[in-house]
Amino acid sequence: MKTKKNTSVTCITYPKELASSERSKNFSEVVFGLCEEEMLREASRCLQCKKPACIAGCPVGIDIKTFIYKLTRKDYAGAHYTIKEKNNFPSICGRVCPAEYQCRYACVLNKKKLPFASEEAINIHFLERFAGDYGVNNNLEALMSAGQEFSKYRVAVVGSGPAGLCCSGELARRGIKVVVFEGLQAFGGVLRYGIPPFRLPRDILDYEINHLKKLGVEFVPNFIIGRIKTLKELFSEGFSAIFLGLGAGTPSFLGVKGENLCNIYSANEFLTRVNLMSAYKFPEFHTPVNIGKKMLVIGGGNTAMDAARVALRLQKMQGLAADTTIVYRRTEVELPARRLEIGHAKEEGVVFRFLVQPVEFVGDEKGFVRKIKCLQCQLGDPDDSGRRRPVAIEGSDFEIACDAAIIAVGLQANQILTGVTPELKVDKYADLIVDAQTMETSLKGVFAGGDIVGGEGTVIEAMGMAKKAARAIINYLSKKT
Numbered sequence: 001m002k003t004k005k006n007t008s009v010t011c012i013t014y015p016k017e018l019a020s021s022e023r024s025k026n027f028s029e030v031v032f033g034l035c036e037e038e039m040l041r042e043a044s045r046c047l048q049c050k051k052p053a054c055i056a057g058c059p060v061g062i063d064i065k066t067f068i069y070k071l072t073r074k075d076y077a078g079a080h081y082t083i084k085e086k087n088n089f090p091s092i093c094g095r096v097c098p099a100e101y102q103c104r105y106a107c108v109l110n111k112k113k114l115p116f117a118s119e120e121a122i123n124i125h126f127l128e129r130f131a132g133d134y135g136v137n138n139n140l141e142a143l144m145s146a147g148q149e150f151s152k153y154r155v156a157v158v159g160s161g162p163a164g165l166c167c168s169g170e171l172a173r174r175g176i177k178v179v180v181f182e183g184l185q186a187f188g189g190v191l192r193y194g195i196p197p198f199r200l201p202r203d204i205l206d207y208e209i210n211h212l213k214k215l216g217v218e219f220v221p222n223f224i225i226g227r228i229k230t231l232k233e234l235f236s237e238g239f240s241a242i243f244l245g246l247g248a249g250t251p252s253f254l255g256v257k258g259e260n261l262c263n264i265y266s267a268n269e270f271l272t273r274v275n276l277m278s279a280y281k282f283p284e285f286h287t288p289v290n291i292g293k294k295m296l297v298i299g300g301g302n303t304a305m306d307a308a309r310v311a312l313r314l315q316k317m318q319g320l321a322a323d324t325t326i327v328y329r330r331t332e333v334e335l336p337a338r339r340l341e342i343g344h345a346k347e348e349g350v351v352f353r354f355l356v357q358p359v360e361f362v363g364d365e366k367g368f369v370r371k372i373k374c375l376q377c378q379l380g381d382p383d384d385s386g387r388r389r390p391v392a393i394e395g396s397d398f399e400i401a402c403d404a405a406i407i408a409v410g411l412q413a414n415q416i417l418t419g420v421t422p423e424l425k426v427d428k429y430a431d432l433i434v435d436a437q438t439m440e441t442s443l444k445g446v447f448a449g450g451d452i453v454g455g456e457g458t459v460i461e462a463m464g465m466a467k468k469a470a471r472a473i474i475n476y477l478s479k480k481t
Contacts, residue, residue: 012119013042015126020347024309025316027197027280030344031095034123039130042123043071049108054124057106059464062086064103064124071127080135081143083128088169088463089162091136091204094129096195097460098302098338116339136207142215144173151175153477156239158225158417161189163450164245165212166463170470172215176477179239180217183224186276189247190451191459193276194268196306198313199341226417231446240480241445241473244432245466248411248451254298258361259407261369263290267299267307267408274310280317292404293320296372298358299408300328305341307406308350322349327356327400329377329390353400355379357392361405371401411456431455439469440476447473 016032052065070079083090103124104117112118157164160182168178251266278285297308312324360373376396379388413430425433425442432448449465
């Protein structure tokens with residue numbers, strides 16, 4: 001257990017973790033979670049502020065003050081249901097939420113002026129995970145909303161990622177018949193194909209999906225709306241409203257020479273092959289993935305951390321020396337990834353090279369990548385994101401050897417549905433344009449949320465939009481009634 005000094009109240013408490021020497025050889029969950037004693041010690045640090053800023057820091061407005069108080073009183077079911085009033089999946093969010101940029105950043109104990117929460121802030125996400133796991137382990141039922149006046153309505157949800165799952169749960173609790181259409185063979189969206197099991201165990205995700213099934217939600221796999229059926233056809237089949245939780249599934253690339261060489265992956269493809277199609281169990285599962293002796297990951301977000309940590313594990317599982325490097329154009333301070341994941345990557349052996357801009361991939365005579373040409377960077381003035389812009393230094397050319405590379409520089413909207421539905425208005429990035437209050441698109445009765453609206457975001461941000469859309473859908477249906 002890690003403990004570090006906090007002069008404000010008591011020492012901060014961290015959960016135990018799988019040793020770095022062991023975890024980099026398998027896909028077992030890294031963070032064990034707080035035991036009851038550890039949880040109570042951490043919860044006792046909460047000052048129970050009169051005006052808790054942490055609540056404003058949460059994208060869905062969880063009553064953090066109340067749920068932590070209930071934990072200190074050992075009212076674990078009460079804490080679980082307090083979170084559930086705002087967050088449908090505390091066991092998931094307690095594991096993957098970037099709390100250091102959200103609720104923990106707003107914590108009154110966060111006194112250091114950093115772009116992320118300092119270590120004095122309450123470990124709110126670990127407390128949330130404890131309450132969420134208590135609900136899972138004790139099979140606490142979802143609370144149905146009073147009145148079932150909407151039971152005659154059917155709503156189609158397109159996509160089973162965090163936005164789709166959240167919207168489905170909100171509607172099902174009101175008695176609405178929900179049918180979820182998923183393009184892949186398994187449900188969970190980015191929670192399943194994007195996040196590795198060592199961060200989000202599959203039994204947790206499966207539990208939440210099965211819980212929705214108990215509420216009456218129907219899941220239809222391998223069904224691409226926009227190809228198999230159109231939105232117009234869904235309405236003609238009796239659906240009263242539609243929610244689009246399509247996510248952002250089209251990878252972005254660098255646009256440099258040599259990017260089409262063999263053994264260069266988008267992070268989306270790489271992680272999907274491993275997480276969804278079990279490539280790490282090849283040949284038991286018939287999904288191969290080429291792993292190099294020198295792996296290079298380009299990017300600095302959570303997806304880059306996941307890709308690097310997966311690549312390093314596969315190197316070790318194949319008997320290779322761990323040699324995985326992340327290159328990023330800015331410094332470590334500007335890394336957008338969770339600080340927890342950055343730390344885990346370092347502990348496991350991932351190497352970081354900062355202020356590096358790739359400019360060209362170089363291959364051999366067979367068309368396989370062998371090295372990457374780069375420029376050294378320095379930080380200039382802040383850009384639109386508020387971070388200092390990386391500026392390449394002329395004449396600073398150098399090369400990095402690699403025989404496999406993963407590009408993790410972001411995702412864009414998939415246009416399969418919008419391409420055949422001109423009534424849906426999109427912005428210049430092909431993201432859906434919605435009403436900020438209702439999340440309704442330009443097509444009446446069609447609502448949207450998650451990464452398809454405004455680009456890539458966090459799981460909890462997608463859920464926040466989905467909850468807003470669900471309220472608007474219920475209001476929309478009430479007008480029909």
